Amino acid sequence: GENVEQHPSTLSVQEGDSAVIKCTYSDSASNYFPWYKQELGKGPQLIIDIRSNVGEKKDQRIAVTLNKTAKHFSLHITETQPEDSAVYFCAGPYGGSQGNLIFGKGTKLSVKP
Amino acid sequence: KAGVTQTPRYLIKTRGQQVTLSCSPISGHRSVSWYQQTPGQGLQFLFEYFSETQRNKGNFPGRFSGRQFSNSRSEMNVSTLELGDSALYLCASSLAGLNYGYTFGSGTRLTVV
Numbered sequence: 001g002e003n004v005e006q007h008p009s010t011l012s013v014q015e016g017d018s019a020v021i022k023c024t025y026s027d028s029a030s031n032y033f034p035w036y037k038q039e040l041g042k043g044p045q046l047i048i049d050i051r052s053n054v055g056e057k058k059d060q061r062i063a064v065t066l067n068k069t070a071k072h073f074s075l076h077i078t079e080t081q082p083e084d085s086a087v088y089f090c091a092g093p094y095g096g097s098q099g100n101l102i103f104g105k106g107t108k109l110s111v112k113p
Numbered sequence: 114k115a116g117v118t119q120t121p122r123y124l125i126k127t128r129g130q131q132v133t134l135s136c137s138p139i140s141g142h143r144s145v146s147w148y149q150q151t152p153g154q155g156l157q158f159l160f161e162y163f164s165e166t167q168r169n170k171g172n173f174p175g176r177f178s179g180r181q182f183s184n185s186r187s188e189m190n191v192s193t194l195e196l197g198d199s200a201l202y203l204c205a206s207s208l209a210g211l212n213y214g215y216t217f218g219s220g221t222r223l224t225v226v
Contacts, residue, residue, distance in 0.1 A: 032212055043117075043203050043217035044156075089156065093211050100146060100169045101215065103156040 004092045006104025013080050014112050021107045023090035024072040033073045034101070035064060036089045044089055048075070080111045115139065117206050117218035125224045131192040134221045138185050138206030144168075145187040146215065147179060150201040159202075162187055163210060194225045 006023045013019050025033075031052035036044035050057045050064045050073065057064050061080075066073040077084055087108050091101040118137040126132050138145050146169075147159040158171035162181035179189040185206075191198055201222050205215040 034214065036217075041219070043205075043219045046214055046216065049214060094158075095169060098163075098168060098210055100158045100161055100171070100211065102158065103148075105155045 004090060004102050004104045006090050006107060008107060009105065010108045010110070012110045012112065015080060015082060017080055019075075019077045019080055019084070019109055019111075021075045021088055021090070021109075022072060023074070023092075023104050024070075025092040026071065027092065027094065028071065029096070030092045030094075032093050033064070033066060034091050035062075035075050036091065036103075038087045038089065038106075040086075047088075077109075080109075082111050082113050085109055085111045117204055117216055119202075119204050119218035119221050121221060122219065123222045123224075125226060126194050128194055128196060128225055130194050131190060132194060132223060133188055133190045134202055134204075134223070136187045136189075136204030136206075136218060138187070138204075139216055142206035142208055142216075143185055144207040144210045144213075145181055145185065146205045146207070147187070147189050148203040148205065149173075150203055150220070151199075156203070159189065161210070168210070191223075196225050199223060199225045 004025050034049035037047045038044040061078045063076040087106045089106050090104040094102045120135045144163045146161040149157045161169040165181045176192045181187045201220045203220045205217045207213045207215045
């Protein structure tokens, strides 16, 4: 079946460094790729998304890149801060425009002060 | 603007019992999706409702069911509870589905003893 693979499962960085999380997908028809941040005791929060007609999208310290040929997309966080510590999930669509989201297994990011 | 509201936040049930969880989507959102989140399996799609109709269904047994009301509020029901049903159940709402992005609630933590 369709799936989304996410790496690494854990990531520890020093405050101020950059963090990169990568995901691959299998459905070549996929055209929408969101990233979610989940803090302890809360539901996932959408932080950025990208559609297949765009190669890169930025929002302040967060950016997402998409390589449709290689079927992978990445989340880049620059100048990391302790409040960036959380679990990050990538997701991809399954079942066409009226389908649902399939999530990666998550990356636990720890930013050390 | 109120977010997605899930009730109750915590629930403890005994094996064999049934349980009903509730989700109130963001005003104006017509799509409601349900996900099960566990440490081992991550976020798994249960089902999606749009305009009171189930539009998509994941690979869960028939013990898991749901419905959506005319005001877009949704409920999910799990019958004959098993220990393995212990999880965080998340509801996500969207204007009309996948391409409009999803907003998650904080979830209902179900513990089966």
